[in-house]
Amino acid sequence: MNEPAITPEIIAKHGLTPDEYERIQKILGRDPNFTELGVFSVMWSEHCSYKNSKPELRKFPTTGDTVLVKAGEENAGVIDVGDGWAVAFKMESHNHPSAVEPFQGAATGVGGIIRDIFTMGARPVFNLNSLRFGDIRGDSAEARTNRRLFAGVVSGIAHYGNCIGIPTIGGEVYFDESYSGNPLVNVFCLGVLKHEEIARGAASGIGNPVFYVGAETGRDGLAGAAFASRDLTEESKQDRPAVQVGDPFREKLLLEACLELLASGCVAGIQDMGAAGLTCSTCETASRGGTGVEIDLALVPKRETGMTPYETLLSESQERMLVIVKKGQEDSVRQIFEKWDLPYAEIGTVKDDGFMRVKENGVTVVEIPARSLADEAPIYNREVSEKNLPAPFDAATLPETDVTAALVALMSHPSLASKRWVWRQYDHMVRLGATVLPGSDAAVFIVREANKILAATSDCNAIYCRLDPREGAKVAVAEAARNLACSGAVPLAVTDNLNFGNPHKPENFLMLREAVEGLAEACREFNTPVTGGNVSLYNESPNGTIDPTPTVGMVGQIADIKHVTTQAFKAAGDVILLLGQ
Amino acid sequence: MKAIVTVMPKPSVLDPQGAATAEAMKHLGLESVGRVRVGKSIEIELPGEPNEEKLHEIARDLLSNPVIEDYALEIVR
Amino acid sequence: MKAIVTVMPKPSVLDPQGAATAEAMKHLGLESVGRVRVGKSIEIELPGEPNEEKLHEIARDLLSNPVIEDYALEIVR
Amino acid sequence: MKFAVLRFPGSNCDQDCIHALSTFPGTEADYVWHKDTSLGGADVVVVPGGFSYGDYLRTGSIARFSPIMKTVKEFAAAGGLVIGICNGFQILCESGLLPGALVRNRDLHFLCKHVFLRVEQTDTPFTNASAKGAVLNVPVAHGEGCYFADDETLQRLNAEGRVLVRYCDAQGQVNEASNPNGSKENIAGICNEGRNVFGLMPHPERACDPFLGSTDGSVIFQSLLNWPTSPLRKSAA
Numbered sequence: 001m002n003e004p005a006i007t008p009e010i011i012a013k014h015g016l017t018p019d020e021y022e023r024i025q026k027i028l029g030r031d032p033n034f035t036e037l038g039v040f041s042v043m044w045s046e047h048c049s050y051k052n053s054k055p056e057l058r059k060f061p062t063t064g065d066t067v068l069v070k071a072g073e074e075n076a077g078v079i080d081v082g083d084g085w086a087v088a089f090k091m092e093s094h095n096h097p098s099a100v101e102p103f104q105g106a107a108t109g110v111g112g113i114i115r116d117i118f119t120m121g122a123r124p125v126f127n128l129n130s131l132r133f134g135d136i137r138g139d140s141a142e143a144r145t146n147r148r149l150f151a152g153v154v155s156g157i158a159h160y161g162n163c164i165g166i167p168t169i170g171g172e173v174y175f176d177e178s179y180s181g182n183p184l185v186n187v188f189c190l191g192v193l194k195h196e197e198i199a200r201g202a203a204s205g206i207g208n209p210v211f212y213v214g215a216e217t218g219r220d221g222l223a224g225a226a227f228a229s230r231d232l233t234e235e236s237k238q239d240r241p242a243v244q245v246g247d248p249f250r251e252k253l254l255l256e257a258c259l260e261l262l263a264s265g266c267v268a269g270i271q272d273m274g275a276a277g278l279t280c281s282t283c284e285t286a287s288r289g290g291t292g293v294e295i296d297l298a299l300v301p302k303r304e305t306g307m308t309p310y311e312t313l314l315s316e317s318q319e320r321m322l323v324i325v326k327k328g329q330e331d332s333v334r335q336i337f338e339k340w341d342l343p344y345a346e347i348g349t350v351k352d353d354g355f356m357r358v359k360e361n362g363v364t365v366v367e368i369p370a371r372s373l374a375d376e377a378p379i380y381n382r383e384v385s386e387k388n389l390p391a392p393f394d395a396a397t398l399p400e401t402d403v404t405a406a407l408v409a410l411m412s413h414p415s416l417a418s419k420r421w422v423w424r425q426y427d428h429m430v431r432l433g434a435t436v437l438p439g440s441d442a443a444v445f446i447v448r449e450a451n452k453i454l455a456a457t458s459d460c461n462a463i464y465c466r467l468d469p470r471e472g473a474k475v476a477v478a479e480a481a482r483n484l485a486c487s488g489a490v491p492l493a494v495t496d497n498l499n500f501g502n503p504h505k506p507e508n509f510l511m512l513r514e515a516v517e518g519l520a521e522a523c524r525e526f527n528t529p530v531t532g533g534n535v536s537l538y539n540e541s542p543n544g545t546i547d548p549t550p551t552v553g554m555v556g557q558i559a560d561i562k563h564v565t566t567q568a569f570k571a572a573g574d575v576i577l578l579l580g581q
Numbered sequence: 582m583k584a585i586v587t588v589m590p591k592p593s594v595l596d597p598q599g600a601a602t603a604e605a606m607k608h609l610g611l612e613s614v615g616r617v618r619v620g621k622s623i624e625i626e627l628p629g630e631p632n633e634e635k636l637h638e639i640a641r642d643l644l645s646n647p648v649i650e651d652y653a654l655e656i657v658r
Numbered sequence: 659m660k661a662i663v664t665v666m667p668k669p670s671v672l673d674p675q676g677a678a679t680a681e682a683m684k685h686l687g688l689e690s691v692g693r694v695r696v697g698k699s700i701e702i703e704l705p706g707e708p709n710e711e712k713l714h715e716i717a718r719d720l721l722s723n724p725v726i727e728d729y730a731l732e733i734v735r
Numbered sequence: 736m737k738f739a740v741l742r743f744p745g746s747n748c749d750q751d752c753i754h755a756l757s758t759f760p761g762t763e764a765d766y767v768w769h770k771d772t773s774l775g776g777a778d779v780v781v782v783p784g785g786f787s788y789g790d791y792l793r794t795g796s797i798a799r800f801s802p803i804m805k806t807v808k809e810f811a812a813a814g815g816l817v818i819g820i821c822n823g824f825q826i827l828c829e830s831g832l833l834p835g836a837l838v839r840n841r842d843l844h845f846l847c848k849h850v851f852l853r854v855e856q857t858d859t860p861f862t863n864a865s866a867k868g869a870v871l872n873v874p875v876a877h878g879e880g881c882y883f884a885d886d887e888t889l890q891r892l893n894a895e896g897r898v899l900v901r902y903c904d905a906q907g908q909v910n911e912a913s914n915p916n917g918s919k920e921n922i923a924g925i926c927n928e929g930r931n932v933f934g935l936m937p938h939p940e941r942a943c944d945p946f947l948g949s950t951d952g953s954v955i956f957q958s959l960l961n962w963p964t965s966p967l968r969k970s971a972a
């Protein structure tokens with residue numbers, strides 16, 4: 001095979017440090033080949049390994065009476081909602097892809113989070129989205145770019161969610177110059193399932209066949225996980241092939257087929273191919289199962305000819321799943337995939353040796369201990385420092401203003417203005433659940449199949465977080481809890497998306513740490529465990545670093561439909577009370 | 582005079598629309614169909630002499646998305 | 659060998675996309691633009707000798723809707 | 736009364752239709768897979784909303800070739816009742832069961848909101864439980880719901896009383912401001928010559944539960960249930 005030789009430049013290009021390379025050599029007891037280097041680089045990227053943030057994430061409260069699957073165990077956490085029913089929910093970012101191609105970037109973000117949910121065995125029932133853009137007012141080139149990003153992201157979310165038939169029932173949009181050139185696109189999905197339906201992403205049962213199902217693998221999105229773990233520079237434009245195109249129609253078929261498959265009892269383990277595609281799904285399922293997985297790339301359905309093992313393994317083509325099937329049940333599985341017209345192939349088997357082994361036409365091209373990829377990435381305690389923190393806010397510097405003029409300025413700010421233009425593009429009524437439509441504090445949704453009423457909201461005021469990340473993060477949790485309470489709900493649990501700058505800059509890491517500790521403290525206070533989330537670092541553009549944005553997604557439950565409450569004043573003569581100071 | 586801009590998805594980019602169309606064609610009896618790609622055709626009426634440079638700029642910046650699409654410009658006199 | 663089917667909205671059908679595109683072109687400095695219509699271009703790879711009759715049938719029944727669209731078929735050898 | 740709710744790959748309001756129907760006493764509703772060729776003895780066929788085949792190429796353009804559609808055409812030709820909602824309406828137009836076509840919304844955006852509909856005709860299986868001129872509050876959710884037909888077709892539709900619902904304002908005025916998508920003559924739903932096939936863009940199944948903001952959509956399903964014994968049936972026949 002004509003693989004490039006491994007040089008220090010190639011190693012650096014893969015975002016691996018000399019120390020990390022040495023560690024790889026130690027694990028393998030030899031030099032990795034080029035494909036193996038690629039595999040390590042994506043698995044050890046921040047996006048997949050959380051190598052910079054893991055020690056911080058451990059500070060979150062993750063347990064509680066209602067927690068059925070904890071944060072970090074599987075693709076999404078699962079929370080009990082009573083009567084044998086549960087919900088799985090999670091938030092995920094697609095910031096960098098959306099900066100490069102807003103429509104497809106946002107669309108594939110929605111696709112990814114939906115897969116995370118149905119991989120758990122849950123039927124996705126609604127989505128939220130939390131968006132940040134630079135200022136869209138005026139006629140500057142920058143404002144025009146921001147408008148293009150805003151419009152593109154919103155229609156991308158609409159395209160994917162509407163087509164697949166999952167209502168987008170709420171969210172938030174802020175406009176602030178700190179996001180100019182680096183928009184934030186955080187998407188949230190919630191699904192429902194019965195307790196006994198929880199599916200696991202483990203390759204269990206030595207000898208079980210491994211199936212690939214879904215879209216054919218192409219060269220798109222090559223090494224997007226590594227891409228998401230770098231700063232956005234002018235050079236990122238060269239990363240353009242990293243853009244993936246989503247196919248919500250395929251995903252709808254995949255969703256229905258997978259739920260049918262899980263109900264059939266043929267599945268031993270299931271995992272979606274998100275960031276790092278085949279690589280991530282094979283080594284993670286093997287690592288979770290304490291087993292090994294062997295696949296042959298020649299068997300993988302492909303969209304293009306002449307793909308190298310490196311390209312096939314690292315491709316991030318969307319709408320694909322890996323399914324570990326109970327031996328002997330292959331035919332029932334095939335029947336379901338054929339019913340839904342999905343490409344599929346049996347590509348390998350579960351082994352007992354702990355290795356992720358990849359062959360091409362029988363020739364081994366990758367042989368790495370699965371655990372070392374999935375669970376033994378280097379962990380860093382990054383340096384923190386107050387040196388370059390944003391200047392503290394001094395109220396004395398505020399100019400005198402006329403209160404009326406200030407009010408008008410505030411009311412006309414895009415961040416405060418009505419978001420109707422956004423949510424009217426989202427089908428928020430499909431699935432007959434949205435009883436409180438967008439435009440109130442929290443979205444309220446009747447889950448018909450479970451006969452449960454849920455409320456959900458996403459919140460984060462990043463200006464507070466810039467001024468004081470710890471207090472700002474607490475405020476975000478408190479605001480989310482208030483939004484739920486005002487809608488008649490009792491908060492249940494939280495998912496979060498930590499959007500920060502380059503963690504190698506000590507001030508950024510300090511803000512991350514402060515925000516995490518603030519979130520953790522507030523979540524403890526409200527008794528809302530964190531069920532999972534996502535970390536997006538390196539949110540910087542030539543204009544600078546974004547404001548620290550620890551987005552909070554909170555889910556609550558409403559005991560009785562009579563408790564559902566909306567924002568608006570109801571009738572003349574009603575008494576108005578002001579609570580709090 | 583008019584200009585016709587044809588915008589097609591780049592060869593390496595997924596074209597779900599093309600794939601679904603190819604499937605449908607097979608069902609309609611065109612078994613031997615290869616790859617199908619669906620793009621846009623934009624017909625622009627031009628009253629005067631066309632400014633080709635401007636048209637290229639518009640085709641590139643407005644009509645196509647260079648991240649995922651290629652365009653071709655043709656002037657019909 | 660390939661076939662290219664161009665599908666355009668009939669002149670009598672509202673084409674808001676074409677109108678919006680024309681507006682945007684004016685903003686980008688192409689003041690003298692006339693009517694703009696946005697249609698589809700479908701590129702079909704054909705391994706063997708094309709069955710033109712079948713292709714016309716497919717262009718008429720599947721690729722276009724005669725109520726709102728016209729099509730043109732071109733075979734590129 | 737037995738309802739068959741069709742399921743195409745990409746249908747996504749199929750479950751909603753089944754749920755809404757289940758709230759009416761005396762109904763029985765089942766899914767019918769698009770690859771099947773039998774309607775299982777149903778009295779009414781529901782072609783639900785969604786994005787059949789991703790709505791690629793044109794909305795409804797690929798679904799019309801599914802095996803079940805041949806059966807639906809025969810069923811309709813024999814006088815069977817067919818209702819197409821949203822994507823279902825688009826499929827019925829593409830299949831030639833209804834005239835005209837649905838094109839991109841005037842403002843190019845997908846639009847999800849409650850609209851008002853004026854009931855234009857009541858001598859049909861789909862509207863007999865309503866009053867002529869009644870105003871219904873029902874949601875729309877579509878990107879391609881702008882109804883188009885040539886002038887001749889429009890004339891015929893009007894002359895034969897086949898426009899069953901039009902977009903209007905809360906007072907029942909049909910005007911440009913109340914037209915959400917640019918449809919010709921504010922047309923929201925039409926029927927075929929035999930008055931047994933009905934297609935509409937708004938979603939009556941989303942307006943059958945007080946917790947969803949309106950129950951006005953139920954009049955459509957109630958009409959279907961009333962039809963076998965409706966006095967209007969004879970005058971229509």
Ligand SMILES: Nc1ncnc2c1ncn2[C@@H]1O[C@H](COP(=O)(O)OP(=O)(O)O)[C@@H](O)[C@H]1O
Binds near residue numbers: 169439440442
């Ligand atoms: N991106 C979005 N997607 C869907 N709904 C949104 C989005 N942004 C805002 N909304 C909805 O608009 C309403 C107002 O939002 P927002 O201005 O953030 O209000 P608040 O400050 O009261 O939370 C909420 O119901 C919210 O869910």
